Amino acid sequence: MSVSRPGSSLNEIATLLGVSSATVSNALAGKGRVSAELADKIRATAASLGYTPSMTGRALRTGRTQVLGLVLPNIANPLFPQIAQAIEQAASKAGYGVLIADSHGDIAAQTAAINRLIERSVDGIVVVPRRGTRVADIGRPVAVIDSPSTPGNTVSADHWQGGQAVVDHLAELGHRSFLLIGNNPDSNVQNDRIGGMKSRLPANGRAEVLWIENHEKNKGKGAPLGLKDKVAEGFTAFCAVSDLHALRALTELQGAGIAVPEQVSVTGFDDLVFSSVITPSLTTVRMDMGTIAEIAIAALSRAIETETKALPEQLRTTSGTLVTAEQKSVPMALVVRQTSGRRALTPQKMDLLPEGEHR
Amino acid sequence: MSVSRPGSSLNEIATLLGVSSATVSNALAGKGRVSAELADKIRATAASLGYTPSMTGRALRTGRTQVLGLVLPNIANPLFPQIAQAIEQAASKAGYGVLIADSHGDIAAQTAAINRLIERSVDGIVVVPRRGTRVADIGRPVAVIDSPSTPGNTVSADHWQGGQAVVDHLAELGHRSFLLIGNNPDSNVQNDRIGGMKSRLPANGRAEVLWIENHEKNKGKGAPLGLKDKVAEGFTAFCAVSDLHALRALTELQGAGIAVPEQVSVTGFDDLVFSSVITPSLTTVRMDMGTIAEIAIAALSRAIETETKALPEQLRTTSGTLVTAEQKSVPMALVVRQTSGRRALTPQKMDLLPEGEHR
DNA sequence: CCAGATTGCTTAATCGATTAATCAACAAGG
DNA sequence: CCTTGTTGATTAATCGATTAAGCAATCTGG
Known part of the structure; x- marks a missing residue:
């Protein structure tokens, strides 16, 4: 495999073969009228010279870079x-x-x-x-990748459906009380995901949304989300709109001695790189x-x-x-890992149990 | 601010002002000999037309894209x-x-x-x-960014010094037994980091290296690293060459009921995005x-x-x-957060204590 | 007052590829 | 035999900017 030599242009091939550069161009492009044998010869020498068309020259002429x-x-x-x-x-x-x-x-x-x-x-x-x-x-021309509900969106993952998949999965496991964790209410993507989750609440279910940015505006950046209290309130499913927030929730819960997934379940979105390597590995939704x-x-x-x-x-x-x-x-795919499990029998009283019961 | 109009070239400005395109080029480039007033006029109309030089044309001529x-x-x-x-x-x-x-x-x-x-x-x-x-x-021309010990390296973080900073920090906190966690022994970066860490072992200290890729080759991908046993062996400092591995270690330790940083300390490298949001937040080393x-x-x-x-x-x-x-x-900077703490008084016996003592 | 320098601008070539227009040569048809 | 058609190639213009070279006009000094 020869590295592209800067020292070869259409003209060089042309003079080498004693033809015009136009013919060389035509031969290589397969356009115009060039005899088969000459075309072959041109292609051969082009290859032997390691000819690479100059994108710059072409761009100038065609207007396409x-x-x-x-x-x-x-x-x-x-x-x-x-x-x-x-x-x-x-x-x-x-x-x-x-x-x-x-x-x-x-x-x-x-x-x-x-x-x-x-x-x-x-x-x-x-x-x-x-x-x-x-x-x-x-x-x-501009292609926008955001969310189906964004005006002007070209294509994106079906965040709404992804949210539905999460809640369907958790409802199946017996969960009824969902804490939905988002970052910023202005994001179409996050709203879609949360909307999708809400749309599949089981009959006797309830959901509450925790917007991290609002929370931090009050309590300060990096402040604990107070999830232990939420567990005490009976929430058993913590569904974040991003793996990053899910990880934050997961470590906060673990630090508070709450077992995942034995006591509560945690889910994220996007299947970020760390999601599969943590313990327990994170149940999430991946976009294609x-x-x-x-x-x-x-x-x-x-x-x-x-x-x-x-x-x-x-x-x-x-x-x-x-x-x-x-x-x-484009549909999103649920990736079930270890942070989602069957709802514990008496979730409301779980926080009264001695710590360290997990595993 | 006018958006760049595709419909303006040097020639256009030239004919508009009744001068040659060469003069316009010279005026805008500040080269050649152009009278001050004409240059002003040219700059003015260029600005009013929202003229943007064609990178393509320039590239073709100058050979620089x-x-x-x-x-x-x-x-x-x-x-x-x-x-x-x-x-x-x-x-x-x-x-x-x-x-x-x-x-x-x-x-x-x-x-x-x-x-x-x-x-x-x-x-x-x-x-x-x-x-x-x-x-x-x-x-x-090629600039290589890898590690100072890579032949041909142009510039990089001083991974060796970063490793030193980690161990210095932990030694200061009383740690003596270090488990160094790397992924692949072929990486110059990882070797530098580990080399730096080893170079600063305190007098009575010991260190062991755990290469994750080797470990997984035996135990299977995603297998637990067996850190609980390492704690039992007396290791109190777990120093990964990447935050990703540090997170893996951290969650595995937490899942095993071992308190961080009360019982053992964990550190990473690179200050990845999640490192500041997890609980406890990760002590790491950041490159500039x-x-x-x-x-x-x-x-x-x-x-x-x-x-x-x-x-x-x-x-x-x-x-x-x-x-x-x-x-x-370029020097690396230690970022001290919550996963690094003073060595517990009786680390060797810590694993015998009942679980859930943390916090 | 004139040779020579300086100033201010234009001409024209160039980078490399593309493509419309043209042209020579030869074949086929009336 | 002359017209028309086809084939296979060449010419030349073009995209937009840069730059060496050239050419008037004006200025300077002796």
Whole structure:
């Protein structure tokens, strides 16, 4: 396998074979009219020279850079690796490179990040928007991955259904009192997950939502969530909208001497990297980022193609923005591990038992 | 703030003002000889048109794309967000975009990923190599971020010193028996961390290394690490080379009814996102990725500049590869949280006490 | 008052690939 | 035999910015 030599262009091959560069271009692209034998010869020498077309030259002529931008609300997000990996893979398969841009949390920076990408003339952009953000209209196709209930969403996991799966699973195990743990009520994703969970409460069930951000605004950042009290109130199922919060809940419960899953159950979302290695391992819901990414990239590249095709000097609309896919939501999969178990017989009195009864 | 209009080029500004495009280019670049008033007028109309230079056109002419590649061993790595964020920020500040490439774990894919970046003609590459990998010689500047003891390393955290800080801290708290938990003995980073820890064992101290990969090869993936037995053997300090393993150890210990930090201490590395939210929060060592990234990018852009300057038809060396920085290792900072505490008075007998004594 | 320097701008080539337009050669049909 | 069609290639323009070279006009010094 020869490394791409910078010293080979269409022209070089052309002069070497005594033909014009146009013919070489046609031969390699399989377009135009080139005799079969010459085409063969051209391909052979191109291969022997380790010729790699210059993306730059091509981009200048065609107006397509074959690069997509990926804008994330916060690269430090623990979910980011999954997203980036899936997008990179899907994009790569579709012939695109991926340029990353961190919107760094705040909204102005998100716009700035998008503009930087546009200046680098990306062909399209994948945005995982910061909660509550609307993506401004830019002159390029944009795929949004957020939640089905976000206006303009292209494709995403079916968070609502994921929430349903969690509560169905726990109800089956006998649980009736659910403490739903979210971080921020402005997030569409979190609201969907919580909404889905609420929608499947069993007949005699009850649910309460604990928003961590509100809680910390009162009690201070990093303050205990007071879950021991919640257990005393009879809650036996602690369902977080993220594995991160689930882990927080789990360790707080364990620290308070409450046994998981013997006394109470804990569930999360997203199957973050640590979820399978902790003890007890975390029951969670995983999204199929591979499929989501592929749908997003497919929708995007379709839009890019039709855009460039429909632009022979026509109306210069700030064309195609929010891209849509046929399948707008991808089911989530419940991953049952060790933190979810059958409801204890007398959950209400459990906290009165001596500590350390677990295991 | 006007969004970049695709409909404005140097030529457009030129014809609009009745001058040549060369003059416009010179005026905006501050090069050549342009009268002050004309330059002002040009800048003004450029601004009013929302002119953005075409990176593509410029790249074709100058041979510099202002894009760097970032190759990671595995995007799913929990440390990836920190790295990517820091690199993106430093690169962005230096005027570069960042193209990501997942080497997907295996070594062949790492080479393939690098080649894909080269085909996109990036100006340079930042590689966080897969353990034990040597980066092949490509025709572009490469900055390697791994460990000071890796040959060809450009810059990295001082993992050895980080390990020292951990053991110094725990020795101060009275600990003498250290169980060092690593994943894979082939990793230079992990070896440095463990080496640093061993180098600071107190006079009457002892240390044993538990390699998780070996352990799992025998006992099966996800098998308990048997830490309860280790506690019985008298170990009071459990020092992992990553927060992920520390979390695994912590939850296993807690599940076995061993109190942290009252009975034993646990430490990690890297200050992963969950480390501050768990109970008890994890004592760890953080690397200054911001500084590391800046040093790497600075070294890289220096190499890129001298490379293009020294290329006026000179020897076509497969020029400048492994880039070096002046400061090759950046100190790590100990973050003391709740999992590290003073050694219990009678640690050797602790396991004989009834469970649930903690808190 | 004129050679030479300086200033201010234009011409034109270049980077590499793509593609519409053109052209020569030859074949087939009326 | 002349017209039309087809094949296989070349020419040349184009994308947008950069930059060496060139050319007037103005200024400077002796």
